[in-house]
Amino acid sequence: MRAIVQLRGEVDMTSGQRDTLDMLNIGRVNHAALVPETDTYNGMVAKVNDFVAHGEPSAETLALVLEKRAEALESQENVDEEYLAEETDYESFEALAEALIDEETTLREQGLSPTLRLHAPRGGHDGIKHPDSTGGELGPHEDIDPLLEAMR
Numbered sequence: 001m002r003a004i005v006q007l008r009g010e011v012d013m014t015s016g017q018r019d020t021l022d023m024l025n026i027g028r029v030n031h032a033a034l035v036p037e038t039d040t041y042n043g044m045v046a047k048v049n050d051f052v053a054h055g056e057p058s059a060e061t062l063a064l065v066l067e068k069r070a071e072a073l074e075s076q077e078n079v080d081e082e083y084l085a086e087e088t089d090y091e092s093f094e095a096l097a098e099a100l101i102d103e104e105t106t107l108r109e110q111g112l113s114p115t116l117r118l119h120a121p122r123g124g125h126d127g128i129k130h131p132d133s134t135g136g137e138l139g140p141h142e143d144i145d146p147l148l149e150a151m152r
Helices: 015-023 039-047 059-069 081-087 093-101 145-151
Strands: 002-006 031-035 052-055 115-117
Touching: 002 039, 002 145, 015 039, 031 039, 059 093, 059 115, 059 145, 081 093
Parallel strands: none
Antiparallel strands: 002 031, 002 052, 031 115
């Protein structure tokens, strides 16, 4: 499972890249989505690599983000432990995060929005014009957890 976070806006973005972000359920800056590790999704992520940060989150970080940012797909109810126990197949955010990372389920299958609307990172970005390998935020991250924790 890979987390993808859009960090840059639509300026200088091609229509193909815009469409790809829409297919990934990422419509705006600071929105995130969880996608499986397949060739199709890897190609889509490569296409929008200059506008997003992506990497594999840990279960603890994903549980924290889900607890703060998960939204119900149909209703306007708050998603908390009680909602998870009643409306999904999982009793806790930790169990849901483990299942998502193991690719046993998706947020949509559990009645949750596939898009996670995150805050801007607390403390600011390290730079949204350069890749992670040169001290920025864009592209693949070996450890995306600090970015997700800052944006929770």
